[in-house]
Amino acid sequence: MTKKFQTEKYQPLLRKMIEETFPILRHRKVEVEEKNFSQTGEAISKLSGLLIIVINPSEIDSKSELKGFFAHELCHLEDFAIGGYLKGYLKILYKSNFCSNYREKYEKETDKKAIKKGYGEELKIMNEKNILSNHWDFSERCHLTPEEIEECICDMNNKNYSSPISTFI
Ligand SMILES: [Zn+2]
Numbered sequence: 001m002t003k004k005f006q007t008e009k010y011q012p013l014l015r016k017m018i019e020e021t022f023p024i025l026r027h028r029k030v031e032v033e034e035k036n037f038s039q040t041g042e043a044i045s046k047l048s049g050l051l052i053i054v055i056n057p058s059e060i061d062s063k064s065e066l067k068g069f070f071a072h073e074l075c076h077l078e079d080f081a082i083g084g085y086l087k088g089y090l091k092i093l094y095k096s097n098f099c100s101n102y103r104e105k106y107e108k109e110t111d112k113k114a115i116k117k118g119y120g121e122e123l124k125i126m127n128e129k130n131i132l133s134n135h136w137d138f139s140e141r142c143h144l145t146p147e148e149i150e151e152c153i154c155d156m157n158n159k160n161y162s163s164p165i166s167t168f169i
Pocket of ligand 1: 072107110
């Protein structure tokens with residue numbers, strides 16, 4: 001039986017993350033809805049402009065996982081906010097359903113965006129767990145593996161540090 005209800009308890013963390021790293025969503029209403037279903041969660045853009053993150057609470061065991069999960073889903077909402085309902089949501093939905101290559105590419109790009117925003121460690125914890133439990137569409141290898149996330153974090157650190165080091169030398 002699917003249990004579905006809206007909840008406010010996620011808002012403090014969500015608003016903090018939006019404030020710090022998702023400025024485009026600052027003035028948008030983002031609701032969180034709990035739902036027991038076969039996925040960890042999903043991001044939804046309504047025609048009315050309302051943005052929703054659906055979360056399966058039985059799949060989240062720690063604040064780090066929650067942060068990793070929100071970071072990924074907020075990146076989707078950011079895309080919806082930039083592209084608008086038709087350009088963003090429908091295109092992604094259509095392509096995702098009919099072209100698995102596009103979906104894999106898009107999901108991995110979304111993970112990379114979350115890492116760039118500073119959520120690499122949390123995303124790694126979340127993705128590691130999802131690989132083990134086979135959730136969040138990991139059967140289709142849609143998301144970055146913990147090893148790939150580690151590589152991305154290293155690449156970014158190297159880029160960040162290369163310029164101060166070279167000027168120091
Ligand atoms: Zn996703």
